[in-house]
Amino acid sequence: MPLRPRKKGWSTQFPVKDVGAWRKRPGLATGASRAKAKGTVSAYLFVLPFLVLFGGLTAYPIGYGIYISLHHWNPIVGNSGWVGLSTYAELLFDGSSLFSQQFWQGLGHTVLFVGISVPFLVAVPLIIAYGIYRAGGKSFFRPLYFFPATLSATAVTSIWAWILQTQGGAVNQILGMHLPWLVAQPWAWISIDLVTVWWTSGFNMIILYAGLTQLPKTVFDAAAIDGAGVVSTFFSVAVPQVKPVLVFVGIISTIASFNLFAQPYLLTGGGPGFSTSPITMFIYGEGFNAMHMGTAAAMAFLMGIALAAISLGQYWFARGGGQ
Amino acid sequence: MTNFHLRRTWMTAALLAAGLVVLYFPLAWMVSTALKPLSQAFDGQLIPAVPTLANFRAIFAPGSASPVLRWLGNSLLAAGASSLLVVTVDSLCAFALARLRFPGRRVVFYLIVASLMVPFIAVLIPLYEEFSGLNLLNTYWALILPYGANAFGVFLLYQFFLGVPRELEEAAMADGASRFQLWWKVFVPISIAPMVTLGLITFMNVYNDFLWPLVATTSQNMHTLTVGIALMAIGQYSTNYPLLMALTLCSVVPILLAFIFAQRQLVEGISTTGLTL
Structure with missing residues (x-):
């Protein structure tokens, strides 16, 4: 059916970020x-x-989940007694409690991972996206750079666990070294970071590339006339112009990194010791191994609040709050 | 000047190609190891001296400790059914929000916004207890239903439906179509592209999910491919890398085929949804 011209009085094109647009819509004529x-x-x-x-x-x-967190809760017998808010108080304030130590230690590891991963998860995809934008060949490079992002955590970690083996792993064979990639610090964090960047950069690259293509082509032409090269144009034009998309990618990467679980669970087992155990692994361990479901639910709820706050920031930003 | 820029372009393309070599090395190593006998696993050669399919034969042998085909079936069933569920439910809901007027629409709308912000980890424990209480752990219900409440998809289709010209709708209503017919005969056909995108993204997310199937399935026959392989990798195969790489390769092939088939749709879909959401 051909599209006819618009009726007067309202538009068929709504600004995509205007999620409140429904208010302006008239209903069906009943x-x-x-x-x-x-x-x-x-x-x-x-x-x-x-x-x-x-x-x-x-x-x-x-x-x-809130109800469970207010009780002693065992996955086999279920509810075994009301404890009120004491689990939360213990987690947050009781430094002598093992649960509290796990909670803060896990949260610290998670925040550390966000700190060491997000800059790379923004910068590496941006460099690749910019390279593809300048070099052309997007229908060749984009899917190839994107593909690793479609793999499962299991596939990614089992491949990397093998090539990062200290004895006989491919990386150490190529380097001619015996680096303890998965079994000692700081290598364990470096490996988790490296694997995550390898795995998910392609996804962010697609979004950043789309952001670059939305820029008016004239900004790059102007830089070319000024004699700016590929590298200097990157810093003087691409980075500042695409900044809103960079912030968006930074926020979604922060949320993804905050949810870190499978990479340490499968690559390092959270070790050496508990040094790469993020908060999610402690929640999993307390809930499904130690059978302290009330404590695990409380930890998860607190983590959920922190994450929801980040998401709220994203929503605020998406609605143009950053402008 | 032109030559200079052309040279820069070729240099950029050469760097990108070099990047691909690094990016694909781990995958090449997986294939290489999967084709080696255990005795040569540590020889450090990318091209196996004596390639063998013995690892694959061991995996698919009857009575093998890893029922790969069963796990693959579970994964495909869970991913396929959840994608269909999400696309249908989200399309219906998005249609009502974008095109119908009813009391409480605002409440529904903000519920969906709110649910976008609920991280999965916050509902992991109660969801497990809920399915445990209903005796639905280790069933396909557990592998499908939790992915059904997909607020992202409602948003995606809602944005699309807002842009559909009013005239299409009025023409259908003038022909005496019911609202359901309007949805099915007008809105579904014109939204095939975003629905395919949503379906693909859901399919990949469910096929690749790890944490939920890890807790929701304890019987080996109900594992998904990701969980089955992960538990095998931690357990008996941890020193038999050729076998583990063959197993991993088997899990990658279906997603590779899906990717080759749908990469354009997927890349374009993420480009547009990434910028709208």
Whole structure:
């Protein structure tokens, strides 16, 4: 069906970030009030499947999680006694408690990982995206650089666990060294960081490349006329012009890195010692190995609050709050 | 001047190509190791001296300790069913939010915004207890349903539906179409591209997910490929790298095929959704 010209009075093109746009929309023209009531019921039927899934698999678990965190809770017997907010108080303030030490240690490791991974997860994809933008050949380079991001954590870590072996691993054979990549610090963190950058840079590259293509071509032409080379144009034009997309990629990478679990779980086992155990591994360990589900639920809830705050920042930014 | 710029372009392309060699080395090493017998695993050669398929034969042999095909089936079923579920449920919901007016729409809208911010880890423990209480651990329900409440997809399709011209809708309504017919006959056909993107992204996320299937499946026959291989890798194969690499290669092949088939759609989809969300 061909698209006819727009009607007067409202636009068919809404600004994509204007998530409140529905307010401006007129409803379907329903004349009689009976038809309107019937229309309301059918509208609910459209949203019902989502609401049922959302209620049962997001909203209810959040409430249930808070309930669990207020009890002693064992996965086999379930509820074994009300403890109120004492688990939270213990986690946050009781320095002598093992749980509290795990919580703060895990949180510290997670924040450390965010700090050492996000700069690379922004810079490396930006350099690749810019290179592809300048060199051309996007239909060749983009999918090839993107592909590792489609692999599972299991595939990625089992490959890297093999090539990072101290004895006989490919990396040490090439370097002619015996670096303890997975079993000593600071190598263990370097390996987790390296593997994560290798794995997920392609995804960020796609978004940054799209950001570069949205820039007016004239900004690059102007730099070329001034005689700026590829490298100086990168710093003087590409980085400042694409900054909003860089911030966006930085935020989604922060959220992804905050959720770190599979790479240390499968590469280092959280070790040596507990030195690469992020908060998620302590939550998993307390909940499913040590059977302290109340404590694990409380840790997870606190971590959830921290993450939701970051997401809220992202939402605020996406709606133009940064401008 | 032109020659100078042309040379710069070729240098950039050469650097990108060199980057690909580094990027793909681990995958090449996986393939190489998978084709070596255990005795030559540590020989440091990229090209196996005596390539063998023995590792693959061992994996697929009847009675093998790793039911790879069963795990692959579980993964494909979970990923396929969740993608269909997400696309259908999200499309219906997005249609109502974008095109219908009803009391409480605002509440639904903000519920969806809020649920975008709930990290999975916050519901891991209660979700496990919920499925445990319903006796649904180690079932396909557990591997499919938790991915169904996908607020991201509602947003994606909602943005798309907002841009659909009103005239299409009015023409259909004038023909006496019901709202369901309007959705099915007008909105679904024109939103195939974003629905395919959403379906692909969901498929890859579910196929590659690790933490939830790790806790939700304890019986070996119900593991997904990622969990099955991870538990094998930690356990008995930890020193038999050729076998582990062959197993890993088997898990990569389906995603590679899907990628070759759908890479354009996927790359374009992430380009647009990345910038809109």
